[in-house]
Amino acid sequence: MSPTARVYGGVDLGGTKIQTAVVGARGKVLGEAREPTPTTGGPLAVAEAITLAMRQATLAADIDPGALTAIGVGSPGEVDEKAGTVAQARNVSGWDGAFPLGPALAEAFGTRVVLGNDVSVATRAEFELGAGKAYKSIIGVFWGTGVGGGLVLDGREWSGRGAAGEIGHMVVRIGGRRCGCGRRGCLEAYAGRASMEAKARRLVKQGEHTALFEIMEKRGRTRLTSGVWERALQDGDKMAGRLIDQAVEALGAGIASANNLLDVEAIVIGGGLGTKLGDPFVERIREAMMPHLFVDDRPPPLLLAALGDLSGAIGAALVAKAKPSG
């Protein structure tokens, strides 16, 4: 490694895990690491876990932690890019007020830190290096704990007044299922993993049977992870099958709605569940989209995210690379 080579750190801060990557100037992943997101200790503990995971990725890349040209972080919650703070990261335990994550990491690594929205940076990575790289306009759909969306229109990220891309809160059924956001009938109320788990727990209370929670316990989990859903589907669990059917139906309708409005060149499906369930489910979502697509003689290709679990971390590194020091 030449001492003048530019290398970038990328951090994807999720509710379950922290994924880091060291990325070269042309987007190549030189090393990566992951750590569970601390469930106690609040933002300080999370910042320490990020530091640890970032150091591990530099070890894997065989570079000195101090050699990172810049670090990018894709974060949930309200990101203040200028102040370097993150507030209301609700999927991260104990993170309510604004915490100066940028300055904390800048001090730990002696380099500049750039913050961005987790879904936006993942969409950017798929657009620049992943499944969307042949297209000029894409919608990124991240199917995981929630359902996030990112937009690239004519080569540029569209963020509106800062909050665009909330495809998970498009209404697919007026008066429908209650969403984690408190509203009714959102796409995420049917397809978000957190909502699907809540629904499964209600059905069990009503006396229905499922193997979902046994699989969860066997695996030492406290939540229905993507792997738990996958296993239950493989075992032919009826409740899991029905809830996933409803998720696919809602994703199909919501993605069709988004494309009827935007008519983009391609749609990329990522996120924990999207990545875990893979191509067969992208095909099922495509089939659920088609009946709602207004211009259905040239549907946009639905593509599985090519960078998988790494799209967030890579996208964060790309943002760090693109942003001039300041």
Add this chain to the structure above:
Amino acid sequence: MSPTARVYGGVDLGGTKIQTAVVGARGKVLGEAREPTPTTGGPLAVAEAITLAMRQATLAADIDPGALTAIGVGSPGEVDEKAGTVAQARNVSGWDGAFPLGPALAEAFGTRVVLGNDVSVATRAEFELGAGKAYKSIIGVFWGTGVGGGLVLDGREWSGRGAAGEIGHMVVRIGGRRCGCGRRGCLEAYAGRASMEAKARRLVKQGEHTALFEIMEKRGRTRLTSGVWERALQDGDKMAGRLIDQAVEALGAGIASANNLLDVEAIVIGGGLGTKLGDPFVERIREAMMPHLFVDDRPPPLLLAALGDLSGAIGAALVAKAKPSG
């Protein structure tokens, strides 16, 4: 009028009427006229009626028909801007195949003719000269026979691969009411005037009472026009009230969905029903939107189209003005 002044003709081709305007270089309406859209005789008869209405507008503006610098046409159906043809204008009687509307008008007026999508040009007029002129990004929602949409993002029209803006075919209720497009649960299935009329006719067949069709006949109409709906609402007709309630609910959910995805600065409501029912209904749509809006502490203003029935014709003239001769 100086002999060198540039004046533009604008045509809004609707299923019920043809609206024309003569517009000055700075967007001022110098004259306007309207003619009913012929229901027999196909595209040729329509082209003749457009020619007549355009001549009447030049008379009203006190200019020679040959003095128009260019003519713009906002049309439904599939518009081929290069060839100057319109095909599949389904709301216009007998218009299935491609008809060379541009060349026909160019010959009649001895000037160049520019074709555009009816909803896109109306959105452009509201953005440049109407309710949206203080903003950089807007969604235009045209509530009439159907529900059309137009997008301006960061000052530029967003048309995707040519078919963006179909807000009327966003899904607001999976498995819901059948839409005129053949699909289920579209916003337009609840809020489009054609769908509302079809629903009212079904309810009457099922034995329900309404004054809608009596009002229609008294006015010598064959369809439930915006004026008929307005009258029935004023008379307290229960079926009309219920169907309009459902339309408002669907518009609120659909507009919230669109804004959750795009997070624009303002939303403009126009179209025949929007313009006729006016501000009190824009307020009702706003109230129906709020419960579904994801970022609800800074909702985008919902504004009544400022150019009313003329937004389409003015927008068409603006397109003619912007497009270099060729």
